[in-house]
Amino acid sequence: MKTINHKTIIWLASLLLCLGLMQESSFAQKDKKADKKEVVKDADKKVVKHKPVKNTFESIWIIDNQTVMVPVKKTFEMDIMHRFGVVTNGYQDFFGFFAPSNIRLGLNYVPVKNLLVGLSLTKTNMTLEGYGKYAILKQTKGIMPVSVTYFADMAVDTRNEENASFVNSTDRLMYFNQLLIARKITDDFSAQVGLSVSHVNIVNGYFYEPGKFKGAMHNDHFAISFSGRYKLKAAMAIIANYDQPITKHDANNPAPNLSFGLELTTSAHAFQFFLGNYSYITPSRNNLFNKNDPSEKQFLIGFNITRLWNY
């Protein structure tokens, strides 16, 4: 499988960011003139407040990646995420519907403004995750061209020793850190770039010479994701993701991920249905160990359902 040169990736990400900033700059010029008019007109009224743009995304998820969105304070959210088997076996397992699947159940809460914390359990390796997400910056017309959010996740393989053997308990741990930068480019179109580093405490090793031993993979893995959402109607949007590994390992290099689908939203729910390559759901495991290659058409069907309650 091919991996894109990491310099190309950084160039692409920088180009996207520059395009976004240039657009904001041109809007800012127009806004400055418009704002000036408003200030003159409203001189005897209260100062006009600039508020962040709304609804860059309508869910905290965009298929397998987080978005910059953090729900309002005191929101409680439940996530159900399901990934079927790959479609390549055709009718034999009914395009993956009857193949072994992966499921994740998650609970999230926003205790203070801009901070989301959560816990989840995923079927693969009975992975228990604790995670947090903080909205650092919010896109605001004329002031801030992008929204920036930081996401951190710690995953623990909680299988008992009958099903998995670990020399040390810390061998069960994996970490994922991601910086998300997004922009609502038009009322209907939002785009996001995510830069991530995954860390796994233990990797498989091999003897490359008698008595000399090294890891088949690095413990740290860098990747970049590109996500987009285009609104077709008020409550319906097309969503898409591309995740590209950056770090090159000696062996077992993960495949990239291409996913695309449909999102339906209501007041309290978001439903996402899609085709993609990532099956593990746990972000560090997806980025480090994905073997479903889009060039081999190893896609699987999946869905995410989120339900919000406000207290």
Add this chain to the structure above:
Amino acid sequence: MKPTKIFSIPLFIAIAVFATGFVYQDKKPWPVPDKFNKMTNPVATNADAIKDGKAIWAKHCQSCHGKNGLGDGPKAAQLKTEPGDFSLPVIQKQSDGAFFYKISEGRDDMPSFKKKIPEQEEIWQVVTYLRTFKK
């Protein structure tokens, strides 16, 4: 008394009671505190406010109240309370503050939105938008 008369009265009562189950639990007055009745909409009625209000309406209100506020949303039939036809003068004659109060506080089938939409400006934008339903 003839058997038909014996059965006709309780039958009539049974039908009447049964039929009321299909009638919306409605028309009970919804008093609005004076403080809210006197409030004026601080959001200017312009294209941006209507556009923003429409987006919030589509997400939070449309499923019950319908796309054009006629009370014909897909969930309307499940409600015990009629969502109301917002195009009618009897509904539109309410003050902006009364709409703001009812959206914020809710009652019975109508949820309270003050926590789901914590920005008061956004609730006022919905009020601005629903004024466009007026015939």
